[in-house]
Amino acid sequence: MQYRKDKNGNELSMLGFGCMRFTKKGNSIDIDKAEQEIMEAFRAGVNYYDTAYIYSGSEAAVGEIFERNGIRDQIKIATKLPQYLVGNNAALEKYFKEQLSRLRTDHVDYYLMHHLTDIAMWEKLKKVGVLDWIAEKKRSGAIRNIGFSYHGNTDGFLKILNDYDWDICQIQYNYFDEYSQAGVDGLKAAAARGIPVVIMEPLRGGKLVGMLPDGAKKIMKESGRNWTPAEWSFRWLYNQPEVTVVLSGMNSLDMVRENVETADSSLPSCLTEKDLAFLERVREWIRSGEKVGCTGCRYCVPCPRGVDIPGIFRCYNAMYTEGKTDGRFQFAQTVGMTRQPAFASQCVGCGKCEKHCPQGLPIREKLKEADRALRPLPYKIGINVARAFMLRKSRR
């Protein structure tokens, strides 16, 4: 296994174990199977294990597995505060204590504010006293490193990144999302500050493997590389020295072995210009099914009415390249959940954005079309209910 360093010089395995997708047996995690997979990864040198309060049964399962095998001191646990459930200072302690108990440990190596989508969420936590709480936990050693996981746009990511002396951050990033969410600009900004970056969704929830269109797979084959779609995705990430750990939700021994082998044999600059050109063709092929030719360059923002133009177009396109439900889910999870509403319906038609779009897109017209597709009435109601629940604490 190859390792990259965190801020304090600790070595983190380039492949991390994402503990969200263990196989289920009935309603619970199949713990014996999960144990085999975790121990296979551990023996291969994987030392970073990522879970969260809301991953059903996951913290308790990994806590049991680490204890059973006596490996707690040889691995790093990353878990996450369910910040959307936190309405007051006491809740910080309540969730953290419960997590230590589930994990059967007295400390968390990397504690992340879960699923921030804009700086307002971080501001809300500061209002309930999270800064003093973190300082005390770091002093006592109960939390070794503090970070956040992120799902909003690049601007929001940079604001949060620059607001605090973070030890680590986690972003969604893969060759298809190079210019969406935190994106390559976010990755580079974090690395420039010496903050390790953990990558989630390297395979875009499986879309860049099993559900990859045949045309895209054909292009990969033409490259002459004998790499699987998963290998292409991982190698594209490892190729970038700014990437510290790539998480994979591994739920078979074969998957663990393949991912370990890829991590073992990938170095920065392991992709040639020719390889990158093939991946560009793959991207273009996937994009050929898109509805709006938006490249995510962000020249059109900020919109004076706060519309997240590239975010909306990305999700609209995803409806046609990944499936309607997926596109709408991505929309609900990102644009739909920002503290400051960023919906297309806020557009007043001023036309400022269109003057800056290098693609010459009729943004106003396309926003209307995207909004109709992304937010049919039941989704609109669902998103409103979710917003009322997720954001209610910050209004108190």
Ligand code: SF4
């Ligand atoms: S036309 Fe609409 S989306 Fe474009 S800048 Fe004006 S308000 Fe924003």
Ligand code: SF4
């Ligand atoms: S300027 Fe045009 S291409 Fe660039 S993000 Fe905005 S809409 Fe997309």
